Amino acid sequence: MDLNRLISYSLRIGVLASAVLSLAGLAAWAARGYGTVITTSGSSVGSTIASAASGDPSGLIYLAVVVLIATPVFRVGLSSVYFSHERDNRYVMITLVVLSMLIFALISGSMG
Amino acid sequence: MSGNVVSFLARSFEYVTVRMFSHSFLKRPNGSRLFSGIADHRISNECPCPRILLIALTPGCLFAINLIVVGPLELVELLLVSILAGFIGAMFGLGGGILIVPFLTLVEGVPVPLAVGASIVSVVATSSSSAATYVRDHLTNIRLGMFLEIGAVAGAITGAFVAVYLPAAALLILFGVLLLYTTAVMIRGRRLDFPSGVSPDKAAQRLSLGGEYEELSTNVSVKYEVTRTPLTLSITYFAGIVSALLGVGGGIINVPTMNLVSKIPFKAASATSNFMIGVTAAASSSVYLFRGDVNPLLTAPLIIGVAGGAIIGTKVLKVTPPAQVKIAFGVLLAAISVLMILKGLNLPVVI
Numbered sequence: 001m002d003l004n005r006l007i008s009y010s011l012r013i014g015v016l017a018s019a020v021l022s023l024a025g026l027a028a029w030a031a032r033g034y035g036t037v038i039t040t041s042g043s044s045v046g047s048t049i050a051s052a053a054s055g056d057p058s059g060l061i062y063l064a065v066v067v068l069i070a071t072p073v074f075r076v077g078l079s080s081v082y083f084s085h086e087r088d089n090r091y092v093m094i095t096l097v098v099l100s101m102l103i104f105a106l107i108s109g110s111m112g
Numbered sequence: 113m114s115g116n117v118v119s120f121l122a123r124s125f126e127y128v129t130v131r132m133f134s135h136s137f138l139k140r141p142n143g144s145r146l147f148s149g150i151a152d153h154r155i156s157n158e159c160p161c162p163r164i165l166l167i168a169l170t171p172g173c174l175f176a177i178n179l180i181v182v183g184p185l186e187l188v189e190l191l192l193v194s195i196l197a198g199f200i201g202a203m204f205g206l207g208g209g210i211l212i213v214p215f216l217t218l219v220e221g222v223p224v225p226l227a228v229g230a231s232i233v234s235v236v237a238t239s240s241s242s243a244a245t246y247v248r249d250h251l252t253n254i255r256l257g258m259f260l261e262i263g264a265v266a267g268a269i270t271g272a273f274v275a276v277y278l279p280a281a282a283l284l285i286l287f288g289v290l291l292l293y294t295t296a297v298m299i300r301g302r303r304l305d306f307p308s309g310v311s312p313d314k315a316a317q318r319l320s321l322g323g324e325y326e327e328l329s330t331n332v333s334v335k336y337e338v339t340r341t342p343l344t345l346s347i348t349y350f351a352g353i354v355s356a357l358l359g360v361g362g363g364i365i366n367v368p369t370m371n372l373v374s375k376i377p378f379k380a381a382s383a384t385s386n387f388m389i390g391v392t393a394a395a396s397s398s399v400y401l402f403r404g405d406v407n408p409l410l411t412a413p414l415i416i417g418v419a420g421g422a423i424i425g426t427k428v429l430k431v432t433p434p435a436q437v438k439i440a441f442g443v444l445l446a447a448i449s450v451l452m453i454l455k456g457l458n459l460p461v462v463i
Contacts, residue, residue: 008248011240011390018237019419022412026187029409034184039226041404061408062401064415065233069397071240072390079258090319094258098391101265105272105395110402 003082007075014071018064021052025060032057073102186220190413194234197414198421202242203429204441205385206363207235207393208418210448222410229405233397234414239390241422246383249430253323253380256338256370257387263345264362267352268392272399280357284456287354287365291449294368299442301372305434310375312337325380329433336377344374352392363389364448367441378434378441 029037037058040048049066052059080095193215194208201208209231216227246252271278312322321338347369351362363385370381400406429437 003254004247004250007254008244011244011247015237015240015244015419019416022415025408026412026416030184037408039404039407042402045402058408061412062406065397065401065406065411068233068236068240068415069394069401072236072394075240076258076261076391079254091255091258094262094319098258098261098265101262101269102391102395105265105269106398108272109395109398 010075010078018068021060021064025057028055029057187413191417194414194417195421198238198418199425201238202422202425205367205382207389208238209235225405226407229400230410230414232393232400233411234418235393236390236397237415238418238422239386241419242426243387245426251325251383252387253384256321257384260348261388261391263348264352264388264392267349268356268395271353271356281456284452288449288453291445295442295446298368298438302435302438306334306336306377307375310337310339313339313341315341328430334377338374340373344369378438
């Protein structure tokens, strides 16, 4: 498969999964009577996402957000693998630099 | 089932009432906006009393109300606006935050941090949704996008660290003026979208940045070279810093830069910018997520709406003649530059 198709599919699947999860979250919220949904932060993000398994509205939506954020990151990683397979070293370097800066930003973001 | 209907009606009633009240209380006597601080929504979660009573009885809790109350009607409003934002974002290589943030803050009364938090997440959705199509159709220049991402992400990280030390107002005015000038250049040169005889610079040759795409409005295959790459890379870096300052994607600067400096056809520039901003927006989104500024009920309809709107946008862009797209972009660019300058002059506008 060529790079365009790989990237296109992975982006599409990521957005679709995120939109479906958001919709499921809103449906769960409606089914539970349009109550208050919690806004979470910091270390409780993880446990909120875990509550998605039990159909919790905010858990489902936070899972959607995380899947969405992961999509472009996955796309950069995927390109890096593709270029190394093609032995295109310049682009392996470029994508790895972008990926490491991204991971740095994600980690420093999660530390607040 | 009937319980659901009752609670739907109760919610709608609550929504309308709260709306009426909150609008009449939107300004404090001294003229400052009510929903202005990040602290407001934190206080709100601790108010246990019924919400409608709250409005009447406890002015201290008032700020919170609009936030908690996302009713079914409001959900429809959010969906409609986000479809439009996704459409515009996909067409012009922007995230669409430029539309969502003012809507949430000015119309819905959402505090700025929460508005930006929801908006930046939706930018990732606009970008990924539209890029999926543009990449498949070879309108995106993947290599160029990945190369310029270095500048964009580095700029966004720098911006996040140095934002407090930067003369934000001066930067806003500077970029506002530059973008106004850019608008003029772009509209004047709208017919010269794919200039021939562009010679690629050294970096562009080494990285084989040149590209080719099918122009569907005229059914010709457009082959182009990329020039002055180092300049475009450095502007992308500054665009990353500015985007961190404004909380929007850097597309509004990247698209004209690619088009005017590096001579990339407008549609390819827009598609490539869409591809790039997903990465920078993903990085910023995580910061807002962990800070607690991503409200689920604001964000979920935005994700669904922009993803759908972006699909429509990609279809329209593909068949529209470049000159028309450039004029429409020019109008948008002029409006945003004026907003940036006004914001830099510390006048009350929100972007």
